[in-house]
Amino acid sequence: xxxxxxxxxxxxxxxxxxxxxxxxxxxxxxxxxxxxxxxxxxxxxxxxxxxxxxxxxxxxxxxxxxxxxxxxxxxxxxxxxxxxxxxxxxxxxxxxxxxxxxxxxxxxxxxxxxxxxxxxxxxxxxxxxxxxxxxxxxxxxxxxxxxxxxxxxxxxxxxxxxxxxxxxxxxxxxxxxxxxxxxxxxxxxxxxxxxxxxxxxxxxxxxxxxxxxxxxxxxxxxxxxxxxxxxxxxxxxxxxxxxxxxxxxxxxxxxxxxxxxxxxxxxxxxxxxx
Ligand SMILES: [Zn+2]
Numbered sequence: 001x002x003x004x005x006x007x008x009x010x011x012x013x014x015x016x017x018x019x020x021x022x023x024x025x026x027x028x029x030x031x032x033x034x035x036x037x038x039x040x041x042x043x044x045x046x047x048x049x050x051x052x053x054x055x056x057x058x059x060x061x062x063x064x065x066x067x068x069x070x071x072x073x074x075x076x077x078x079x080x081x082x083x084x085x086x087x088x089x090x091x092x093x094x095x096x097x098x099x100x101x102x103x104x105x106x107x108x109x110x111x112x113x114x115x116x117x118x119x120x121x122x123x124x125x126x127x128x129x130x131x132x133x134x135x136x137x138x139x140x141x142x143x144x145x146x147x148x149x150x151x152x153x154x155x156x157x158x159x160x161x162x163x164x165x166x167x168x169x170x171x172x173x174x175x176x177x178x179x180x181x182x183x184x185x186x187x188x189x190x191x192x193x194x195x196x197x198x199x200x201x202x203x204x205x206x207x208x209x210x211x212x213x214x215x216x217x218x219x220x221x222x223x224x225x226x227x228x229x230x231x232x233x234x235x236x237x238x239x240x241x242x243x244x245x246x247x248x249x250x251x252x253x254x255x256x257x258x259x260x261x262x263x264x265x266x267x268x269x270x271x272x273x274x
Contacts, residue, residue: 056125061273063121064149066131066159066227067110068237069097072138084143086226087180093141098164100249109252110160111135113240116262117160124270129154142226150232156194156269157235159227162243162252169213170245172206174199175237177228178221190234195219198236198268205264206257208241208248234272238265 073080074096083090097106111134118128129152131145140148149157176195179188199218202208210218222228228235240261241248251257 056123057270058121058273059125061126061155062129062152063126063269063273064129064131064152064154064157064233065114065117065121066145066149066157067107067114067135068159068161069095069105069107069110070132070137070139071105071107071111071135073097073107076138079138080141082141084141084226086142086224087183087229088223091142091224091226093143094139098162098243100243100253101167101246102249102253104243104249104253106162106164106243107135109162109240109243109258112255113160113258113261113265116259117158117265120262120266121269124266126269126273143230146227146230146235149235150230152233154233154235155273157227157231157233158194158198158265158269159235159237160265161237161239162241163211163214163239164244165213165242167242167244167246169211169242170248171209171211171213171218172202172241173211173215173218173220173239174202175215175220175222175225175228175239177225177231177235178223180223180229184229184231187231187234191228191231191236194234194268194272195236197272198238198265201268201271202238202240202261202264205267206260208251211239211242213242214239 073094080092080094080096082093084093099105114130118130121128129148131148132140145159174195177184177188177191179185203210203218214220225237227237241252243249243252
């Protein structure tokens, strides 16, 4: 940790100020300390979308994977702090996300999981579209992320996050869209089915407990998230664990566990889409 001592005070501040990463509160100022890379980062997903596979249980299906946040956000606060309309309020265009106490950032976690999930879905015949092409860029805004799912006519949209809650809380939860009348009426019910399928597969596949600090039985419904309010396609968020909790962070920092996360998400999507 020696090299990161300068950042530890900043990280402590981040811990104190951290908010749920899905964007209830604008993110705090980014630390300038070097960031410890994950033990064995995957190359991440390849950019863009894939051709629709022939055959397979998900043939003809389109899945949009939204890896939360982005690696360039912290250096472009003016762009990502800009407020955008999410129908029920105004939210920052995007946020920097959270990180573990040892410095593994959420944007890298979500990018890595997306990179593992994409080929699993493609192997089952799905067309996969990502909401960002790499982990070095800025944004896109939550409004644009929702638009990508809509334009792709996604059969399912999964937004991947790691939470930045109080360190005493642990476990995962799936966030489903609440009704925003006149806007997302058509997706509330299918999104709930998607959420239930993903909750079950994630629980079984990762053995992660339901969140102790949010939602109930691993499920939460919200009407303040742009990605859900603006989606015209079935969509859920998953907070894969609490990156501020030492036990969850240790698991989420391991490539083998991220592979289990991806496998579990693929199983949940398959169950929903079949
Ligand atoms: Zn997040």
